[in-house]
Amino acid sequence: MLALTHIPVLLSETIEALAVGPGGRYIDCTLGGGGHAAAILDHSSPGGQLLGIDADPRAIEIARVRLSDYGSSVKAVNENFVELEAICIKNDFLPVHGILFDLGLSSLQLNGSGRGFSFGHDAPLDMRFSPSQQLTASDIVNTYSEVELARLIKAYGEESYSRRIARWIFKERPVRTTLELAQVIERAVGGRKGRIHPATKTFQALRIAVNHELEYLEAVLQQAVGLLGFEGRLVVISYHSLEDRIVKRFMQEESRDCICPPETPSCVCQHTARLRLVSRRVITPSPAEVKSNPRSRSAKLRVAERIIAQDELSATAERLHFLGRTNGGRWRQPAQLKEVLQCFR
Secondary structure (H helix, E strand, O other): OHHHHOOOOOHHHHHHHHOOOOOOEEEEOOOOOOHHHHHHHHHOOOOOEEEEEOOOHHHHHHHHHHOHHHHHHEEEEOOOHHHHHHHHHHOOOOOEEEEEEEOOOOHHHHOOOOOOOOOOOOOEOOOOOOOOOOOOHHHHHHHOOHHHHHHHHHHHHOOOOHHHHHHHHHHHOOOOEHHHHHHHHHHHHOOOOOOOOOOHHHHHHHHHHHHOHHHHHHHHHHHHHHHEEEEEEEEEEEOOHHHHHHHHHHHHHHOOOOOOOOOOOOOOOOOOOOEEEOOOOOEOOOHHHHHHOHHHOOOEEEEEEEOOOHHHOOOOHHHHHHHHHHHHHHHHOHHHHHHHHHHHO
16 A cells, blocks of 8 residues: 555656666666656666665565566665665676666655654654664664754754754653654744744754765765766755755766866866766756645756766777767667676776
């Protein structure tokens, strides 16, 4: 039932951004309910392949059922995407034509998962994507110092009342459930003001800290570029400014040949561009989509395409001959994949 209620965000825009085509190989790094994955498989038929990754074992179970009709065209892996490169090597799934990250929480996790992601359901303060993780939201709420709590809520939640909220949590603990925490925060800020619940930003901060979301995002973006073949697409959907800032900065830096500070008289970074920005403007949901799926309202999609940096080119006649044959997308043919792999290792 949960799989049926999952509505993939920016679905048609994602398929277009990935430039999905028949026979392509794609990675969905946040498989969730499998909505994006199913659309990618449909558009890459015949011959398309998809590797789906999710840290949440429940999401993997649901996605496997939803995608069962695609048979061997899809492989679902219960791992954290921070291990992306190792996962691809282990599954002999590289290079690829497109990589998708749909960040944040899925409907499966928000709708009564019992892990405390939402204050709309009373549940223990857990917030782990995977039960194998050690740190929980309860550990943070009930053991961190007041100063540490304030810093975390401010940094990851961008909460202007971070000190006041931390003071109240520290005073009221132990705090064991989502509703208890939401009520403490409400009292801390003097009640509910406006459409957004006052606990929203604190819950976001705790979830990010528990799952190391920002650190893992920065680490995996570097890996993703190295796994893309020539003209492969990197697509990221983010839902809050902290994620979007990381993605925007990364794509901008990787699309420039020099990333030295402006005051540097001459280039010393020796950086060469590996990406081309497909759309310089961020892509957001249409008013119709926001109306039908309110959770999509904060989504932002960014897309970039893999190019070959000068320092990746070899002077050998063999590689230059190969690169010449790949123009126009011919590398997408399965027979070319092993040669492409050698080019990007």
